[in-house]
Amino acid sequence: MPRIRILTEADLRGRVTLDLGLVELIEQAFAALATRAVVMPPILSMEIAERHGEVDVKTAYVPGLDGFAIKISPGFFDNPKLGLPSLNGLMVLLSAETGIVQAVLLDNGYLTDIRTAAAGAVAAKHLAPRAVRSAAVLGAGLQAELQIQALALVRPFGELLVWARDPAKAEAYAEKMAARLGIPVRTVPSAEEAVAAAQVVVTTTPSREPLIRAEWLHPGLHVTAMGSDAAGKNELDPAVLARADLLVCDRVGQCATLGELRAAIAAGLLPADHAPPELGQVIAGLSAGRTTDDQITVADLTGTGIQDTAIATAAFQRCAAAGVGQEIET
Amino acid sequence: MPRIRILTEADLRGRVTLDLGLVELIEQAFAALATRAVVMPPILSMEIAERHGEVDVKTAYVPGLDGFAIKISPGFFDNPKLGLPSLNGLMVLLSAETGIVQAVLLDNGYLTDIRTAAAGAVAAKHLAPRAVRSAAVLGAGLQAELQIQALALVRPFGELLVWARDPAKAEAYAEKMAARLGIPVRTVPSAEEAVAAAQVVVTTTPSREPLIRAEWLHPGLHVTAMGSDAAGKNELDPAVLARADLLVCDRVGQCATLGELRAAIAAGLLPADHAPPELGQVIAGLSAGRTTDDQITVADLTGTGIQDTAIATAAFQRCAAAGVGQEIET
Incomplete structure (x- = not known):
């Protein structure tokens, strides 16, 4: 039976922060995009006009990394009227060898927020x-x-x-x-x-x-x-x-x-x-x-999806090594 | 804090089976595709040739349903050599009103298997x-x-x-x-x-x-x-x-x-x-x-993604009503 690690936003905030290490991780991911046979398909994007919402799905495969992430990013822009954040989402990490789901990262958009900021730092660097x-x-x-x-x-x-x-x-x-x-x-x-x-x-x-x-x-x-x-x-x-x-x-x-x-x-x-x-x-x-x-x-x-694959892979490895999160048999 | 229901393959097998009710559910989903303002973007597909693998992501929004599914279907065709199934995957159900993740359905492809078969029955009908x-x-x-x-x-x-x-x-x-x-x-x-x-x-x-x-x-x-x-x-x-x-x-x-x-x-x-x-x-x-x-x-x-949205919505509702699965605060 596959075992899947479920990581919450709190788990992830405890292990992955916006620091120089993250900036270097994202820098290396961009370098891979230029130097390795990365596969990064166009974004899947669905607009739900009647709800003033949209959802994007991004992914990228990077040769050499154990896993690849598929990120689901919804943005529902009437949410603030309900006292909810507009942006949200989660990442799913799959084994690059078998496609088996390794982890579900219920980050509510946290990892996206910091990997986006890290890319800005890489550009400035x-x-x-x-x-x-x-x-x-x-x-x-x-x-x-x-x-x-x-x-x-x-x-x-x-x-x-x-x-x-x-x-x-x-x-x-x-x-x-x-x-x-x-x-x-x-x-x-x-x-x-x-x-x-x-x-x-x-x-x-x-x-x-x-x-x-x-x-x-x-x-x-x-x-x-x-x-x-x-x-x-x-x-x-x-x-x-x-x-x-x-x-x-x-x-x-x-x-x-x-x-x-x-x-x-x-x-x-x-x-x-x-x-x-x-x-x-x-x-x-x-x-x-x-x-x-x-x-x-x-x-x-x-x-880019490569940023998601890079941060999700690192987050999973750190959480797994520290025993953080919950394992579920599926 | 959002609460997300985690449903395993065993949870889902206990609540959703290949029966006439499912055939009718899929039939109605196809009818909606013809009669309602369904949004169903093209499939996101990524090939990982060096691993003899691929992953597809499908989704569809159906006006009137509480949620919409995003399905991740990996197929890694060397898996049988490792004693693992080629096909796999999970579905994520998001609220159609807020985009907030409602459930993660760790079905290992089970829901895809039966919604695919149900579509065959609809065609024959x-x-x-x-x-x-x-x-x-x-x-x-x-x-x-x-x-x-x-x-x-x-x-x-x-x-x-x-x-x-x-x-x-x-x-x-x-x-x-x-x-x-x-x-x-x-x-x-x-x-x-x-x-x-x-x-x-x-x-x-x-x-x-x-x-x-x-x-x-x-x-x-x-x-x-x-x-x-x-x-x-x-x-x-x-x-x-x-x-x-x-x-x-x-x-x-x-x-x-x-x-x-x-x-x-x-x-x-x-x-x-x-x-x-x-x-x-x-x-x-x-x-x-x-x-x-x-x-x-x-x-x-x-x-089609509409089949996934239909079965994931029904599966979530049945499991939630029966208290099946595990709720995680994120």
């Missing part, structure tokens, strides 16, 4: 200028918190600027993050001011209208846009991508349908078959990352 | 001639057993013929099924003899070469081909589909890429945009099923 005095974030939600925590692991900075559509949320975010980071965090009245003052900007919103204009770009700036993960979303003026010295995608095929690259192609500013380097190629040294401190770089992140 | 003296089955595996059990629920028959590539397996099947059904079951040396003697033939093999030739078709025959669920598989000579008086698909889009319809289109015998009626349309009375006893009918079944 390879693309941000060496010295970052000021960082900025657009948006004031959970990813705005986690992306900045992750950024601080790879590029310590002296101050943080935050802009959000809702000033009250920006204020609350500033207070919270100042306490967490131990540095000054100030709200700014416009995205433009945030971009002007920073060497690294992370955009974390579900915006459907560009928030950053090309004319605001300045030498020595790196922008990570992680908010767009669907065809209707768009955080960067398409001209930003055309004007950047270097654009890097987590996965070109996904960015061209779900990310900022999609909007730039739709606007006619980049050709439909535009193939910027992928993050994994930069990590693996197959493509250049930032080469001078005054370049303008942009990372377009849509989230 | 609407397409087979009224009187079936002899049924035949090609293949001697688990689906050969379940499809015939399911057929007996809707079209009682007096004898069963079985042909399989491996005569020893056919013999073992005949002995087992004779005991189970209480009727004569005999092996035949060729698929042709099986087809010649039967009014209903069910093909249940992973064949990549046609097993049934068009010249064997005779008036009053119904064929359900359920083996092909991938682009390389093919059980029926493409001319069988062209020659049948009525071809019915479970889902045209899937059959055109994964089923017998694919092979018939590839052979140039049917146009690429050929759109035969779907099983749900026949059930709902939107398209004619069999109208005379001497027609030749063919059902092309590839397996």
Whole structure:
């Protein structure tokens, strides 16, 4: 009888946290995407319009890893009216040798949250200028918190600027993050001011209208846009991508349908078959990352199944080794 | 904190069996596919060639049902060498209102097995001639057993013929099924003899070469081909589909890429945009099923996410009502 380990969010929070080890794990996963015969099919996406909901399923097989994850991510955007979080989900880890289910990770989206933030840190590690005095974030939600925590692991900075559509949320975010980071965090009245003052900007919103204009770009700036993960979303003026010295995608095929690259192609500013380097190629040294401190770089992140396989495999191994979770005979 | 019900294969076997109730449940699900605003995205399929494995993910949202299932079906075809079954998997049931995970159904493929057989019975109910003296089955595996059990629920028959590539397996099947059904079951040396003697033939093999030739078709025959669920598989000579008086698909889009319809289109015998009626349309009375006893009918079944959502929803409700399974706080 197969035995399956059931891991709850609490089990997982106790064993996997957003730290440098996780950033390296995700970095290696991206490198594998560029150097190994990874299999990563397109995302299965189902919209449930009448419920204002959607569900995405992602997976990836990485040669050499014992398992592969299948992640189920529902987003139901009327949930807050019911006092429930919009985002949710779980991961299932299957043996890469037999396909047998090894573990069900009932993480309620926790692992997705931190593997997404870790990818932002990986992008900054390879693309941000060496010295970052000021960082900025657009948006004031959970990813705005986690992306900045992750950024601080790879590029310590002296101050943080935050802009959000809702000033009250920006204020609350500033207070919270100042306490967490131990540095000054100030709200700014416009995205433009945030971009002007920073060497690294992370955009974390579900915006459907560009928030950053090309004319605001300045030498020595790196922008990570992680908010767009669907065809209707768009955080960067398409001209930003055309004007950047270097654009890097987590996965070109996904960015061209779900990310900022999609909007730039739709606007006619980049050709439909535009193939910027992928993050994994930069990590693996197959493509250049930032080469001078005054370049303008942009990372377009849509989230990939390989991140899920990497974090689920590591989470399972740590929990199993520690005897955490519950084993069920099926 | 959300509470998730964990159901094992034993829990599920105790509450959901292959009976007329299940056939009706699957019949209603197909009818919904034709009459309601069902959302059923294409299957996510990942091949892991170096492991001789694959995994499929299916889902469907049915307006009016409390939940929707996401089913993960791995098939790793070297498993028998390790003493393990090739097929496996689980279903996850999410609330259709909030997307929150309600249950994890660790069925090891059991629910898929019986919902697949139930679909065969639904096809026979609407397409087979009224009187079936002899049924035949090609293949001697688990689906050969379940499809015939399911057929007996809707079209009682007096004898069963079985042909399989491996005569020893056919013999073992005949002995087992004779005991189970209480009727004569005999092996035949060729698929042709099986087809010649039967009014209903069910093909249940992973064949990549046609097993049934068009010249064997005779008036009053119904064929359900359920083996092909991938682009390389093919059980029926493409001319069988062209020659049948009525071809019915479970889902045209899937059959055109994964089923017998694919092979018939590839052979140039049917146009690429050929759109035969779907099983749900026949059930709902939107398209004619069999109208005379001497027609030749063919059902092309590839397996649909709507069957998974229907059986997972029913299984969860029955288990929850009976207090079966284990609740986990996440």
